[in-house]
Amino acid sequence: MEIKSRSEIDPKYTWDLTRVFADDEAWEAEFTAIRTLTDDLSAYAGTLASGKTAVLAALKAAFDMMERFERLCVYAMMRQNEDASVTKYLAMNDRAGSLNATVMTAFSFLVPELLALPEGTLEAYEADPDFADYSAFLHDVIRKKPHTLSAEAEQMYAMAGDAMMTADNTSEMLRTLDLNLGTTRDEDGKQAPLTDATFVLFLTSMDRQVRRRAFNNMMTRYAAMGNTFAALYAGQVKVDMFCSRVRHFASSREASMFNEDVPESVYDSLIEAVHQGIGAMNAYLLILRAVVGVPKLHMYDLYCGNVADFEIKMDIEEAFQMFLKAVEPLGRDYVEDASRALNERWIDVYENKGKRSGAYSCGSSYGSTPYVLLNYKPNYDGVSTLCHEMGHAMHSYYSNKNQPFPKADYSIFVAEVASTTNEILLNEYLRREYRDSRQAQIGLIGNMLEHFRTTVFRQTLFAEFEMKAHQMAEAGESLTQELLSKTYYDLVKQYYGRVCVVDKSVASEWMRIPHFYSPFYVYKYATSFCAATALAQNILSGDPEKIAAYRRFLTLGSSMSPIEELKVAGVDLSTPEPVCKALDYFADLVLEYHGLLSNP
Ligand SMILES: [Zn+2]
Known part of the structure; x- marks a missing residue:
């Protein structure tokens, strides 16, 4: 099928960005205005020691500028994503990028001057109702104070930033181009x-x-290319160690998790709980072995097991109605608010020539509505992606509505919770709808089981690998190809070895994973998925208090630490309990799957 050009798409199914800027001229005017604002902001530098009024004025000016600048950026980005061949938007995007440096420079006096205020001043401001909009920001400045260096050292640290990206950049070149x-x-x-x-x-x-x-x-x-990959990864780990030691942390993991205000116990709890679930995953592998029909299951057999496909075909209108049905347990007003998205054109639905691939939700247009980019395909994946992105969008919608700009943007640690919760609600809704169809049940459960295996088990295995690599390097061991591959192989054997034949060749798989160059990132995929599973169970229980707790979570933005926000929602990830609860759900699904497959 020929891909349409953007002008051929029904405007009804394109997003309406006039809520952000009426037209490109309005954007140009704002671009000029923000340039002036950056000069105005510089005038506040050196004034913060004169007292509360000056500090408040500077904070207000700085965040007002950030809010307007963010809107400027997302408009240019979304316009460019509509069709990358439009050079006008490419240029606008570039100019917004260049303005970023100016904005950041204008902003840069703020933190050092705040830190230079007399002992106890920031704490007093944080507690002062006049600073309510900025309390989360101030809290973070205070929290990071022991790990903040002198202005001169911070400047040097920033200057080294580019060079510290070498291992990441080189491994990407190797993986995507030269290999x-x-x-x-x-x-x-x-x-x-x-x-x-x-x-x-x-x-x-x-x-x-x-x-x-x-x-x-x-x-x-x-x-x-194993020696090269090992040298690159060892280089990345050395960068992580350098950054953590310079900032006075005991380990790379501590530094990484401190940055997001997530306690390290979350990481340990995840691994501990997932280890207890390895038995259940291997029970699933036994079923998979029977489905694939092989006497011995190898790692290369794991991806062809979902033969019982369940296909639903529907246009975007039907898919959107299905989304609204799936989220009904969240309450009538959620459905009412979400139902605006298609009519008010929050969503850019269809693929067109030059459009960005994949899907995303953008909530950074504070004061407007969230936006969702899709490349909608009329199948289960398409509907599931719609539910996922609308989960992000509604999280942004409620956070933007309930929080002042400086507290509206939620953190990466909680970002995938609302989206995944919606995916699970969709899966559960369809299982209720098609309760009499064995084929549908097999397809829907099979889909969820694979989701579990690849998100919870596989990502936790990755998380464990990078934790061990950092620990070995921090203990003075040299990260050779042999050591890294052995470490990876042993983990695969531990996770899959009860049922799978783990061939030696899998030992090199770690070299393919780009995420290892964003240290201690992948564990968040697993924790988000587990939190979402536990929360979806709470929501589907119908208990009004549990539903209200989840709905309150959606309004929090970044007003609390991510762990506290999730406690409000109803899960405490500093304990293994939510992961265990998610794995119980997984084990139940395995049993159900087994029952369905063995009773045709
Ligand atoms: Zn997402």
């Missing part, structure tokens, strides 16, 4: 190019030899 993955034999016995994209297809092939060859070829080609 030739060669070819592999396809189902017709012909040599076909092996790339990250074709790899996924080969792994879902029903021809086992195709899967086996693709997997082994992929791992062999990575292993051939």
Whole structure:
């Protein structure tokens, strides 16, 4: 099917960005105005010691500028995402990017001057109702004070930032451009190019030899560059160690998690609880082995098990109604608020030439409505993505509505909770709707089980790998290819080895994972998914108090620490309990799946 150009798309299904700026001229005028604002803000530098009124005035000026600048940026970004071939928007986006440096420079006097105020002053301001809008910001400045360096040292640290990206940049160049993955034999016995994209297809092939060859070829080609990948990753770990030591942290993990205000116990609790769930996952692998129909399950067999596909076909109007049905347990007003999204054109629905791929939600247009970009496909994945992105959008909608700008933007740690909760609500809704269809139940449960395996188990395995790598380096060991590959292999064996034959070749898989260059990031995929599972259970219990607690969470923005916000929602991730609860849900699904498959 020919992809349409943007002008051929029904405007009804494009987003209406005039709520952000009436037109491009209004954007231009604002661009000029913000340039002036940055000069105005600089005038506050050096005034903060004169007392409360001056500090309040400076904070107000700084955050007002940030709010307007953010709106400027998201408009340019969303316009560019509509069609990357429009050079006008490419230029606008570039100019917004350049203005960023000016804005940041204008802002940069603020924190050092606040920190230089007499002992106890910031604490008094944080508690002062006049500073209510800025209390979360002040709280963060106070919290980070012991890890903030002198102005001169901070400047040097910032100057090293670019060079510290070398391992990340180089590994990406190697993975995406320079590493030739060669070819592999396809189902017709012909040599076909092996790339990250074709790899996924080969792994879902029903021809086992195709899967086996693709997997082994992929791992062999990575292993051939193993010393280089090990040196790059060791380089990244050294950067993480440097950054944590300079800022007086005991470990890289502590530094990383401190930054987001998440206690390290969350990481340990996750691993501890997931280890207890390894048995349940292997019970699932046993079922998968039977579904795939092989005497021994290898790692390359894991992706072709969802044969019982459940397909629903629907246009965006029907999909949107299905979304509203799925979120009904959240309350009538949630449904009413969410139902505005399609009519008021918050959503850019269809693919067009030059449009950004994938999907996202953007809540950074404070004072306007959230926006959602989709490339809608009329199938289960399409509906699920709509529910996911609307989860983000409604979280932004309620946070923006209830919080002042400086407290509105929620943190990455909680970001995927509302989106995943909506996905689970959709899955549960469809399971109720199609309760009499065995095929639908198998498809829907199978989908959820794979989601669990790849999000909770696989990401926790990754989290454990990077934790061990950092610990070894911090203990003075040298991160060689041999050591890293052995560490990875042992983990795969621990997670999958009860049912799977774990071939030696899998030891190189860690080299393929780009996320390891964003240290201590992947555990958040697992914690978000577990929190969402526990919260979806709370919501579906129908208990009005539990639903109200979740709804309150959606309004919090970044007004509290992420862990406290999730406690408000009804999950305490500093204990293993929510992860255990999620894994109980997983174990129940495994049993149900087994029952369905063994009673045709
Ligand atoms: Zn998301």
